[in-house]
Amino acid sequence: MSILKTAIRCAIATAAAGAAVNSASALDISAYDASVVNVKISGSTALDNTLVNTAIETASPGGVCTAGTTDIYYIGTTGTYTNRMIFCSASGDSGIAAGTKLAIFKESTVGSGNGVQPLSNASLNVATGVGFINPATISDALCPTVNVVPANGNFSTYTNHAGCPTSAVTVNDIPTLGVADVEAAILQTAGGGAVSAANLKATPTLDQIWAVPLTKNAYYALQAAEGFASPSDLPANAPTLTHSEVTGLLSGDVFGWSQIGLAPADDTVYICRRDKGSGSEASFEAYFSGARCSLSSLNIPGEDGNVVFANGSAGGVRSCLQNVFAGGNQTEYYPPKAVHTFHAGGYGIGVLNGELTAANLSSAGDSYRLIAVDGAGPLVENVANGFYPYFSTGNGYQIVAGAHIPGGNVALAGNQLLKLLGESAFVADSNKAYGSAPWTIANGTQLGDASPAGHLPAPAVPATFATVALNPVNAYSKSTSGSINNCDTPVFDVTDYATTPVPSKLLGNGNVNN
Numbered sequence: 001m002s003i004l005k006t007a008i009r010c011a012i013a014t015a016a017a018g019a020a021v022n023s024a025s026a027l028d029i030s031a032y033d034a035s036v037v038n039v040k041i042s043g044s045t046a047l048d049n050t051l052v053n054t055a056i057e058t059a060s061p062g063g064v065c066t067a068g069t070t071d072i073y074y075i076g077t078t079g080t081y082t083n084r085m086i087f088c089s090a091s092g093d094s095g096i097a098a099g100t101k102l103a104i105f106k107e108s109t110v111g112s113g114n115g116v117q118p119l120s121n122a123s124l125n126v127a128t129g130v131g132f133i134n135p136a137t138i139s140d141a142l143c144p145t146v147n148v149v150p151a152n153g154n155f156s157t158y159t160n161h162a163g164c165p166t167s168a169v170t171v172n173d174i175p176t177l178g179v180a181d182v183e184a185a186i187l188q189t190a191g192g193g194a195v196s197a198a199n200l201k202a203t204p205t206l207d208q209i210w211a212v213p214l215t216k217n218a219y220y221a222l223q224a225a226e227g228f229a230s231p232s233d234l235p236a237n238a239p240t241l242t243h244s245e246v247t248g249l250l251s252g253d254v255f256g257w258s259q260i261g262l263a264p265a266d267d268t269v270y271i272c273r274r275d276k277g278s279g280s281e282a283s284f285e286a287y288f289s290g291a292r293c294s295l296s297s298l299n300i301p302g303e304d305g306n307v308v309f310a311n312g313s314a315g316g317v318r319s320c321l322q323n324v325f326a327g328g329n330q331t332e333y334y335p336p337k338a339v340h341t342f343h344a345g346g347y348g349i350g351v352l353n354g355e356l357t358a359a360n361l362s363s364a365g366d367s368y369r370l371i372a373v374d375g376a377g378p379l380v381e382n383v384a385n386g387f388y389p390y391f392s393t394g395n396g397y398q399i400v401a402g403a404h405i406p407g408g409n410v411a412l413a414g415n416q417l418l419k420l421l422g423e424s425a426f427v428a429d430s431n432k433a434y435g436s437a438p439w440t441i442a443n444g445t446q447l448g449d450a451s452p453a454g455h456l457p458a459p460a461v462p463a464t465f466a467t468v469a470l471n472p473v474n475a476y477s478k479s480t481s482g483s484i485n486n487c488d489t490p491v492f493d494v495t496d497y498a499t500t501p502v503p504s505k506l507l508g509n510g511n512v513n514n
Contacts, residue, residue: 027087027101028071029143029161032135036101037090042130042175043115044279044394045108045313046208046353048084049360050449052158053430055086055104059154061426062093065102067156073143074162075133075169080315081162082109083169085133105132107175108313110190112279115178116197116397117189122174123199123402134170142168154429174404178397181208181279181353182486186292190277199401204484205394206427207450207474209354210283211370211378212246213317215325218347219369221262233369233438235379235445240372247288249349252301252308257347264347271308272320272350273300275333280314283392284351286487293487305332305340317350318364324348325367354378354447358436370439380431380446380472384463392486393452393478424451427472441469453477453493 041051055070057063065088075083086104090096107114107130118128140146143161151157180187184197214222222239224230229237241249241260248254249269256267274281285291285300303310310333311317323330327344331337350368361368370378373390382388431448435441444465451473458475459467476490 027069027089028140028159029073029087029135029138030140031101032087032103033101036087036103036135037096038103038105038176040105040107040130040132040173040176041179042107042118043179043397044112044181045315046181046280046355047179047206047394048081048106048108048314049355049357049433050206050430051104051106052086053155053433054426055088056155056158057426057429058156059425059429061423062091063156064091064094064104065089065156066091066098067151070156070158072158072160073133073138073164074160075164075166076315077162080313080319082166082312083107083131083133083164085135087135103135107132110277110312111275112180112182112282112394113187113189113195113277115175115180115279115395116184116187116195116200119175119178119200119397119399120196120198122404123399125402125404127172128174130173130175131169132173133164134168137168137170138164153432155433174399179205179394180397181394182282182286182392183395183484184397186282186286186486187279188276188282188292190275192276197397199399200397201400202395202397202484204452204455204479205396207383207391207393207452208279208283209378209380209383209388209391209447209449210280210287211352211354211356211447212241212373213321213350213352213368213370215321215346215348216367216369217264217325217345218257218262218349219371221257221264221347222260222371225261235377235439235443238370238372238377240375243288243374246349246373250284250300250351251289262347264345266343266346268307268346270324270342270346270348271300272317272324272348273303273308273310274314274317274351275310275312278312279392279394280351280353283390283486286392287390290487303332303334305338309340310334314352315360315363317352318360318368321348321350322364322367326365355434355449356436356439356447357433361436377445378447379465380448380450380468381463381465383450384459384468384472384475385461386476386490386492389476389490391450391474391476391490393484395484424456424471424473427451428470431469431472446472448472450474452479454479458493 055065069089073085074081090100090102092098118130122128143164145162147160184195187195220231323342324346330340376382376387434447453474456473458473477493
């Protein structure tokens with residue numbers, strides 16, 4: 001299972017004392033009462049899709065919600081949710097009595113920086129200011145966009161309730177736990193300040209595999225320029241950019257598509273980046289430019305409201321790419337929050353993780369595609385073989401000192417996390433949701449996540465789609481020094497395996513951009 005699922009189980013177990021046991025029937029918000037066990041999670045938006053999967057998984061290891069009892073309430077518009085609340089009847093795999101009412105809250109307003117700093121602030125008796133949905137202020141009538149998602153494979157049916165009012169947020173809640181795509185040392189707050197992990201325990205979580213999206217028109221133009229059949233969505237026909245070309249496009253050093261051989265009517269390179277507090281942003285900057293690491297000050301340029309646009313979530317990046325591609329209004333993330341109107345036909349580049357569902361693509365108007373980097377696509381098997389080193393090992397953060405330990409027993413929950421961390425069976429099932437067209441499992445590709453190296457045996461190298469689909473454990477580590485360092489080039493993990501790695505020019509044992 002992922003850290004999210006493990007953390008939820010542990011946090012639930014801590015909070016469960018005195019909670020009433022209820023019947024395992026479908027729940028809507030009208031059933032919310034004082035007996036509910038509340039788990040509040042802040043941080044990484046890249047994990048939001050996986051968080052939903054931890055609730056609706058039905059195969060072993062099972063999800064935390066009883067099948068058919070899950071309702072999810074959202075604040076924000078489709079694809080750019082800022083808060084969600086998963087409400088269900090707890091399953092027998094949840095760590096608490098089956099039938100207990102369970103609410104899992106997730107804020108997605110800043111990103112990974114919020115997975116660390118609010119918990120650190122709370123441990124130091126500083127107000128945290130994290131906003132979560134307030135169940136007392138919403139109802140089914142106030143969240144009018146209802147979509148019943150049918151059961152699919154090992155995922156049970158659930159009901160989405162979108163369009164909840166933005167006024168339904170209560171602030172100054174202390175998260176039960178935080179999640180971040182990278183370690184605190186290379187994170188920033190939304191305003192660009194340093195992030196502290198004071199009094200926090202960090203536990204390695206998932207290996208997030210990152211991807212470089214281009215607007216669909218740019219993708220097909222690059223594809224044709226490289227001699228592939230175009231337009232084509234077959235993975236074998238994916239166009240490629242080099243590491244240096246991606247770096248140039250994202251940094252603004254390549255300011256026109258004509259510099260890489262394309263000829264659009266509008267030569268401008270539009271950048272759909274994340275906010276400064278995002279772990280996705282930190283991962284991109286660390287890998288592609290060395291920024292936030294010790295040897296480089298190069299950075300992706302800040303939002304200017306004309307060419308570069310920051311976004312508070314992965315959904316925001318997808319919407320930004322849609323606006324560049326199809327035309328639309330883009331509101332700046334940072335003040336003065338001016339509105340830029342795009343005309344259809346622009347070429348854009350973005351920053352995204354590989355947890356992309358069919359809904360993520362359709363909600364953004366089918367406006368983007370994922371390219372290869374240095375000839376390798378962002379697939380789990382390419383990561384396992386060392387051909388695609390662009391991933392980051394995430395952290396789960398919990399308060400271990402001070403007066404604000406949620407549930408009163410976070411240290412014990414943290415120990416349990418270490419015992420249960422990295423169950424590849426759940427990650428394998430969760431990844432099935434990310435085989436969406438045009439990157440389909442039917443085409444022999446696997447997007448998604450991996451369990452970090454060193455926890456469970458990795459598939460034999462060379463790994464194949466078939467082996468990683470069943471056992472998505474990374475063979476490469478970013479923890480060679482004993483702690484996570486996402487500024488390091490991934491290195492083949494030999495702690496538990498004697499398998500000889502596939503020769504690859506991407507292997508190494510030094511800092512990015514050395």
